[in-house]
Amino acid sequence: MKTYTIVKNIALLLVTSTAVVSLLAGCGGTEGQRLMQEGASPAYAQGFDDGCSSGKKAAGDMFSQFHKNVQEFQHNSDYRQGWNDGHEECRSEGISSMQQQELVIEEERAIDEHKRTEQMNNRDMIQDAMPDLNQQQIDNLNRLGH
Numbered sequence: 001m002k003t004y005t006i007v008k009n010i011a012l013l014l015v016t017s018t019a020v021v022s023l024l025a026g027c028g029g030t031e032g033q034r035l036m037q038e039g040a041s042p043a044y045a046q047g048f049d050d051g052c053s054s055g056k057k058a059a060g061d062m063f064s065q066f067h068k069n070v071q072e073f074q075h076n077s078d079y080r081q082g083w084n085d086g087h088e089e090c091r092s093e094g095i096s097s098m099q100q101q102e103l104v105i106e107e108e109r110a111i112d113e114h115k116r117t118e119q120m121n122n123r124d125m126i127q128d129a130m131p132d133l134n135q136q137q138i139d140n141l142n143r144l145g146h
Contacts, residue, residue, distance in 0.1 A: 048083070
């Protein structure tokens with residue numbers, strides 16, 4: 001359980017660090033600004049940024065906000081396409097990141113369970129080999145072995 005708590009804290013730190021880095025990276029310009037430098041229309045770029053923020057929120061990012069200019073979305077195909085592209089890209093990235101973090105935590109749980117089972121098996125082997133030992137003596141033998 002101790003390892004699980006440590007891994008959970010590391011995962012939380014990773015999520016928080018990623019959010020801080022994302023916020024700081026935003027200070028240097030948005031993905032939409034980069035897209036405009038590559039030739040995208042301002043409407044597409046704004047739609048992409050709004051959709052990306054919304055996609056991150058949909059994936060569970062507590063630091064992102066849902067943004068959609070409904071008027072532009074309904075009447076401007078560039079904004080609509082940018083919003084849809086940004087939403088899908090950032091939602092997928094967010095889900096993938098969360099899944100990776102869940103896998104790390106699950107792996108640590110499995111390791112902890114394996115260690116616990118191994119300790120129980122060692123205790124059982126000692127009890128089988130030396131049935132006259134009490135629990136304190138078995139614990140002392142286990143401590144000597146680790």
